[in-house]
Amino acid sequence: MSTQTNDLKEIIKKWIINIDKTEELPSDIVALSFNLYEPYGLELVGSTWFDEEDEDWACDEDFEPIQRSCPDFKISDDLEWEEVLEIVTATLKALIKELADLRLFKVEHIAVGFVDGDLIILK
Template identity: 40%
Template sequence: MPIHPTLADWLEQALQAPLPEAVVGLSFNLSEGAAGDDAGFCIELVGTDRFDANDTDWPCDEIWAPPVREIELPFALTGQGWEACLAAVRAALLQALDTPRFGPRLTHQVEGIGLGFVDGDLDLLWQRAD
């Protein structure tokens, strides 16, 4: 199944330029959209200058964001509830990581990639093997 076009287009735009050398972690942060919007959830991408699989606060050390930091995700991708959104976005990002189009650009220099709701739990999507 192809990656949802909204997510694929945003990732393509976000990864046009190489990440700054100081970025060692990437975090995809989810949040609820404004009430009444057609999109119930938003996603943002930030780069951090540290990564620690044992400290879920590492995404707070943000030093980079792409020019379009955040987008709204359509319900066709996320579903209606936060659990469905998290599962769907996790699956879509894991699929992106597994493609030659996005995987190498996302993992080239970083030590780890996380996903979670802002002020919620953080799941590791990918971590460099030692």
């Protein structure tokens, strides 16, 4: 991993741990969506339903953390969106394994994608 990618991983990790420590995830939340947007940013919402065939579940924002957007999320504007998606997907996959004991990551389904694009199912 490059230095920039490692730094980004630590920023995302700190954000997720903070949400996990300071917020109560409602028991009916079954799916989390990490939404990317341009200019590049990352936010988190949760849904009470999930359907792999119908990505509209990710539009239902049944859980909105107070710190919805990842602070200090810095990634080069020179990167194409595909590269950003690839970096964030790899980072989240690693964090899901590394932080498996977090309450947030105990939800059944986790996805990532741009708000206007297809989702990648991580879990």
